[in-house]
Amino acid sequence: MQQMLRRWERGDIPKARILGEALFPLELRIKGPTTRELANRFGDVMAWVDALRKSSAEVRGYGYEIRWEQVNNRVHGANDLPVAAVFPTEQDALRFMRRQSEAERLWRLVDATLARYSTLKEWLARRSLTALRHASDWDRILAVLDWFAAHPRSGLYLRQLDIPDVDTKFIESNRGLLSELLDQILPPDAIDATATGVTNFSARYGLRQEVPTIRFRLLDPALYIQGLSDLAVLPEEFAKLDLHPVRVFITENRTNGLAFPASPQSIVIFGLGYGIDRLSDVPWLRDAEVWYWGDIDTHGFGILNRMRAAFPHVRSFLMDRETLVRHRTLWVEEPAGKRYDGEPTRLTTQEYELFDDLRHDRLGPCVRLEQERISWAWLQQALESITTS
Numbered sequence: 001m002q003q004m005l006r007r008w009e010r011g012d013i014p015k016a017r018i019l020g021e022a023l024f025p026l027e028l029r030i031k032g033p034t035t036r037e038l039a040n041r042f043g044d045v046m047a048w049v050d051a052l053r054k055s056s057a058e059v060r061g062y063g064y065e066i067r068w069e070q071v072n073n074r075v076h077g078a079n080d081l082p083v084a085a086v087f088p089t090e091q092d093a094l095r096f097m098r099r100q101s102e103a104e105r106l107w108r109l110v111d112a113t114l115a116r117y118s119t120l121k122e123w124l125a126r127r128s129l130t131a132l133r134h135a136s137d138w139d140r141i142l143a144v145l146d147w148f149a150a151h152p153r154s155g156l157y158l159r160q161l162d163i164p165d166v167d168t169k170f171i172e173s174n175r176g177l178l179s180e181l182l183d184q185i186l187p188p189d190a191i192d193a194t195a196t197g198v199t200n201f202s203a204r205y206g207l208r209q210e211v212p213t214i215r216f217r218l219l220d221p222a223l224y225i226q227g228l229s230d231l232a233v234l235p236e237e238f239a240k241l242d243l244h245p246v247r248v249f250i251t252e253n254r255t256n257g258l259a260f261p262a263s264p265q266s267i268v269i270f271g272l273g274y275g276i277d278r279l280s281d282v283p284w285l286r287d288a289e290v291w292y293w294g295d296i297d298t299h300g301f302g303i304l305n306r307m308r309a310a311f312p313h314v315r316s317f318l319m320d321r322e323t324l325v326r327h328r329t330l331w332v333e334e335p336a337g338k339r340y341d342g343e344p345t346r347l348t349t350q351e352y353e354l355f356d357d358l359r360h361d362r363l364g365p366c367v368r369l370e371q372e373r374i375s376w377a378w379l380q381q382a383l384e385s386i387t388t389s
Helices: 004-009 012-019 035-040 042-054 090-097 100-116 117-133 137-152 168-173 175-186 198-204 233-241 254-259 271-277 283-289 297-311 321-324 349-359 376-388
Strands: 026-029 065-073 077-087 214-218 230-233 248-250 266-272 290-293
Touching: 004 012, 004 026, 004 077, 004 090, 012 090, 012 100, 042 077, 077 090, 090 100, 100 137, 117 137, 117 175, 137 168, 137 175, 137 248, 137 271, 168 175, 175 198, 175 233, 198 248, 214 233, 214 254, 233 271, 271 297, 290 297, 297 349, 321 349
Parallel strands: 248 266, 248 290
Antiparallel strands: 026 077, 065 077, 214 230, 214 266
16 A cells, blocks of 8 residues: 555654654555445446455455445445555554565664664654665764764874774765764764865864865976976965065966966966965065956955955956956856855955946846956966066
C-alpha cells in the first residue's frame, strides 16, 4: 500500500522507533467506492475487495488487518466493505513493505551511534534515512566524529588527520553530512559559527587552511630578487620584503597582471579581489605610489573603497568615465542580484558619480566594463601618463 510506503519514506517509522513514540497499531484509511460505483461497477468493486483480502494478514499471516463497514446499496443490498487497514505492529508493516533488512541495518546503525553520541538522537530521528543511505560508510563517519571530539580545533591540515580507514577524500566528499553531525556533538567553543557552507569546513572546525599567497611581478630588472621577477609569497613574507618601489600597481585580473608592461621602479600585484585586506600590514606600501585598476562596475569601486581604508593615498586608473565610454561596444552586464550594495565613503567625487550612475543603471542596465576588455594601447597610454607625471 502506497500510504504505508510513504510513511517509511518520510521517516515516520524510524522517527517513532528512535524517539520511543507509539505509532502502532497504525490505522490507514481506505478510500472505498462511491455509491454510483458500487451500483454500476459491482463486479470491479468485489474484485478490489478480494485483492485487498488476499494481501491482508487474514490470508498472508502478516501485514494489515482489514476493518470492515457494512454499506447498504439500493441495487445490491448490504455489503461489507473495507474502510481501513490496520498494521498491528512495526514488524507487520516492515514485512509487508519488504523493508526488514533495511530497518535492521538502520536499527544497528542507530544503536551504535547513540551508544557513543546520545546528542545525536534528535538528528537521527529527523534524518534517519539519510543515515541509512550512508550505512556502508557509517563506521568511518563515526571514526571522524570520534577524532574531532578528541581533538577540537586541532590546527592541523586536513591531510594530517590520522584516522584509521579514513582518507582526506572521504572527509572532503562527506563534508555536508559531517558538518550536520559535528554541529550536534561538539561544544560551541569548538565551532566557528561564522564559517558556513561546505567550503568553510576547515575553518568551522578549527583545521589549518592553506594561506592565500600574494602574487606579484617586478616590472623593473633593478628590483628583481636574485634574478626572480614573478613570485607568490605569504602575506607576512611580502610585508618584510625590502623592495621600496616608487610605484605599485594593483589589478584584479590575472592575465592583466602577467602581461603588465615593464615600468621603471614599479611592481604589479594581481588576483586579490576582496582579499585586498592581505596588503593592510605591508608597511612599505605606505611610502609608494599605489594605483588600483579594477573592473568598472559596482564591485570594482567597492574594492577600491575598501582598499582606501588601509591606504587612503591609493589612486585609481582606467576606472574613469572616459575609459568606460571609449569601450562602449565591449560592455557586458554585471549580475543584477550580485552587485555591490554597500555605500562607499572613500571615493573621489568623479569616482562616486560614476559608481552612482552604474548602480542606478543611468548608463544602461547593469553596465560593466571588465578590465581585460580595455585595449592594450589605452593601457599603455595610461601608464605613460602615470610614469612621466
